[in-house]
Amino acid sequence: MPSPKQLTAAIVAAVVLSPAVIRAQEKAPETPLTHYKLTYRLLEVGEDGKITNSRVYATIIGAGGDSAPAKIRTGDKFPIPVGTNGTDIQYQDIGTDIDTFHPRIHDRQLSLQVSAALSSVAKTAPSLVPKVPILRQTRWESSVVVTVDKPTIIFTSDNTSDTGKTELELTATEIKQP
Secondary structure (H helix, E strand, O other), X not given: OOOHHHHHHHHHHHHHHHHHHHHHHHOOOOOOOEEEEEEEEEEEEOOOOOEEEEXXXXXXXXXXXXXXXXXXXXXXXXXXXXXXXXXXXEEEEEEEEEEEEEEEEEOOEEEEEEEEEEEEEOOOOOOOOOOOOOEEEEEEEEEEEEEOOOOEEEEEEEOOXXXXXXXXXXXXXXXXXX
């Protein structure tokens, strides 16, 4: 028969260790991450339907567990004269921002949340206000699903200044582990 000290020690150990054991049992095993190279291709399509400009942005993201978002930032600071004489300068960010969140894979279909913002200085500006640039901006945000290894147009919009359009294509490629 155990001594009172042994019984007390056993009860204390059970009370102290029980929450940790229960948490360990409740926690589901983590799903291993599968990594994908995401290649975004920004296409400017002319009035004739032909691609007039193409830029490529790439990042890597993990799917299948907790994964940090992937963020792409590229651009310039564009000077804009301000003030009564235009002697002061204010800078505006011009470029491309692409954010990717919540990747999930199921049967070679990668679903994710994508947010893209594109900004540029207009090629031609009306002479309404001389020396003041016209800034163009396009924003997209949506949940998208792409088939792995298949280029897919995920966003498209008409240009405001002509009959061309801007498209964003995504290709997801699985990164094979050695």
